Amino acid sequence: xxxxxxxxxxxxxxxxxxxxxxLEINKGEVLGLLGPNGAGKTTTxxxxxxxxxxxxxxxxxxxxxxxxxxxxxxxxxxxxPESAPLYPEMFTYDYLSYIADIRGLxxxxxxxxxxxxxxxxSIREVMHKQISILSKxxxxxxxxxxxxxxxxxxxxxxxxxxxxxxxxxxxxxxIIKEIGKEKTIILSTHILSEAExxxxxxxxxxxxxxxxxxxxxxxxxxxxxxxxxSAVLRKATHDEIKEFVMSLPDTPNPEIQNIEDGIKVRFxxxxxxxxxxxxxxxxxxxxxxxxFQEARSLxxxxxxxxxxx
Amino acid sequence: xxxxSYIHIFKRxxxxxxxxPSAYIVMAIFLLIxxxxxxSPFFLIARADMRSFFALLPIVxxxxxxxxxxxxxxxxxxxxxxxxxxxxxxxxxxxxxxxxLAVMGIIGVMLLPTxxxxxxxxxxxxxxxxxxxxxxxGTLFLASAFTAVxxxxxxxxxxxxxxxxxxAAVCFFLVIIDRMLLFLPGYLVGLFQYxxxxxxxxxxxxxxxxxxxVFYFLTISGLSLYxxxxxxxxxx
Numbered sequence: 001x002x003x004x005x006x007x008x009x010x011x012x013x014x015x016x017x018x019x020x021x022x023l024e025i026n027k028g029e030v031l032g033l034l035g036p037n038g039a040g041k042t043t044t045x046x047x048x049x050x051x052x053x054x055x056x057x058x059x060x061x062x063x064x065x066x067x068x069x070x071x072x073x074x075x076x077x078x079x080x081p082e083s084a085p086l087y088p089e090m091f092t093y094d095y096l097s098y099i100a101d102i103r104g105l106x107x108x109x110x111x112x113x114x115x116x117x118x119x120x121x122s123i124r125e126v127m128h129k130q131i132s133i134l135s136k137x138x139x140x141x142x143x144x145x146x147x148x149x150x151x152x153x154x155x156x157x158x159x160x161x162x163x164x165x166x167x168x169x170x171x172x173x174x175i176i177k178e179i180g181k182e183k184t185i186i187l188s189t190h191i192l193s194e195a196e197x198x199x200x201x202x203x204x205x206x207x208x209x210x211x212x213x214x215x216x217x218x219x220x221x222x223x224x225x226x227x228x229x230s231a232v233l234r235k236a237t238h239d240e241i242k243e244f245v246m247s248l249p250d251t252p253n254p255e256i257q258n259i260e261d262g263i264k265v266r267f268x269x270x271x272x273x274x275x276x277x278x279x280x281x282x283x284x285x286x287x288x289x290x291x292f293q294e295a296r297s298l299x300x301x302x303x304x305x306x307x308x309x
Numbered sequence: 310x311x312x313x314s315y316i317h318i319f320k321r322x323x324x325x326x327x328x329x330p331s332a333y334i335v336m337a338i339f340l341l342i343x344x345x346x347x348x349s350p351f352f353l354i355a356r357a358d359m360r361s362f363f364a365l366l367p368i369v370x371x372x373x374x375x376x377x378x379x380x381x382x383x384x385x386x387x388x389x390x391x392x393x394x395x396x397x398x399x400x401x402x403x404x405x406x407x408x409x410l411a412v413m414g415i416i417g418v419m420l421l422p423t424x425x426x427x428x429x430x431x432x433x434x435x436x437x438x439x440x441x442x443x444x445x446x447g448t449l450f451l452a453s454a455f456t457a458v459x460x461x462x463x464x465x466x467x468x469x470x471x472x473x474x475x476x477a478a479v480c481f482f483l484v485i486i487d488r489m490l491l492f493l494p495g496y497l498v499g500l501f502q503y504x505x506x507x508x509x510x511x512x513x514x515x516x517x518x519x520x521x522x523v524f525y526f527l528t529i530s531g532l533s534l535y536x537x538x539x540x541x542x543x544x545x
Contacts, residue, residue, distance in 0.1 A: 046392070049396040050395070050396060051392055051395050051396050052543060053542075053543055070400075071398050071399075071400065074396060074397060074398040075398045077396070079393075079396045081389060081392045081393060081396075082389075083389065085388050085389030085390045085392060085393060086390065086393070087321075087325065087388075087390055088388070089325055089328050089329070090321075090325070094324075098317060098321050099397070101313070101317040102313075102314055102317050102318075102397050102398065102399060103397070103398065104313070104398075146393070
């Protein structure tokens with residue numbers, strides 16, 4: 001449905017925001033574009049929606065080139081930029097009515113769509129309020145209603161929950177999830193839990209390049225070949241623990257430190273070693289106070305893939 | 310250009326302008342200044358024409374029009390709403406025409422009360438219809454050129470004040486340039502006179518409709534609008 005081919009964007013000769021990005025997005029997919037600030041997420045979305053022109057590369061949506069047929073493409077995309085920059089002096093209803101006019105909805109069709117969106121986005125109570133006095137959460141919902149006005153096939157949402165309080169985040173996410181059942185959604189965020197909660201597929205970009213692509217489970221599995229096992233022991237010395245851990249298969253140097261309760265050991269393993277670790281401790285007659293195998297979260301994967309080397 | 314789209318943008322801009330108190334301040338200042346300078350010599354000279362009104366108009370327009378145009382693009386950039394506008398199915402020409410026609414409409418509303426001057430003259434003496442009609446036609450061209458210049462200045466900055474100062478400076482320069490001819494070498498006089506908006510506008514107020522004057526104003530408008538079209542191609 002969306003084919004991004006060798007997309008490159010330079011803001012000036014030294015600033016490369018998107019670097020030879022290739023991506024295919026299928027119909028009905030909810031794709032999370034993840035990356036740290038300045039990774040190139042917003043630039044990619046802006047090129048996708050026709051707001052910016054790429055330096056090189058193409059974006060093809062339903063067989064149409066964004067640069068060649070921008071108006072046709074814009075008709076099939078609903079876009080919510082970051083922090084929903086709406087016209088503050090307008091009233092919610094007037095604003096949505098203006099968007100409906102531009103989107104070519106008129107008469108009863110327009111009224112019924114605005115009515116429908118008021119329910120979907122839960123903005124009925126602010127329809128006759130000025131946008132400037134709305135809370136950030138309501139502004140974001142009005143922005144969502146704006147993006148969905150023409151019932152577009154594709155929704156592009158740039159950090160839709162940024163700056164919202166936890167309750168508002170939950171509300172916006174549930175709306176996105178509901179919409180995602182029928183639409184293709186591209187969602188940019190640097191909040192990993194959001195991508196995990198709402199997206200079928202996650203693409204992590206860093207410095208304009210794709211560094212990971214797949215479902216959240218798949219990414220975890222890929223990165224999960226190494227796990228971290230930690231335990232707190234008593235009746236053992238540092239050297240004994242080190243020797244024991246090094247005797248286990250595929251384990252590098254463990255981190256060992258004294259803590260209040262005993263000695264804490266933490267090491268990376270290639271496979272699940274909980275059983276053999278426990279057996280070893282039992283054999284040596286050490287006291288095991290606690291043992292925990294850390295599941296590698298998307299957060300760790302994200303951090304490893306995007307940190308400055 | 311999509312006819313429907315630029316009409317919707319036009320309507321929104323008009324509504325937005327009249328929603329703001331600054332709109333009424335600009336209009337009040339315009340009417341106060343033109344009214345004062347029109348009526349104060351009116352009874353002294355006892356001449357039934359609108360020369361004093363039209364003589365002053367380019368100077369008054371040089372700061373009132375940029376005051377109207379300053380927010381058109383600058384405010385959209387600053388608030389980020391330009392990104393929304395550019396990602397809707399409207400072209401840059403739709404946006405440009407919507408904004409340009411809205412400002413022209415606002416100027417039209419601002420000029421409406423000046424009909425009182427016209428009626429006062431018609432009531433008190435014989436009105437030179439040709440000169441007055443020429444003056445108003447010239448006003449339309451002058452307003453169009455200054456609107457385009459003002460919009461261009463708004464399109465280059467995201468600060469309204471900068472846009473206003475820049476717009477007022479350019480318009481003011483175009484107005485006073487023919488007053489500086491005395492200080493210029495002879496070979497530049499013709500060129501600077503041709504560049505002057507006042508020079509071309511005053512031909513209209515004499516009731517002369519010269520294609521060179523029309524061409525001048527259309528060129529200023531056209532070049533400025535083209536500049537905006539280019540600038541907004543990739544304005545973030």
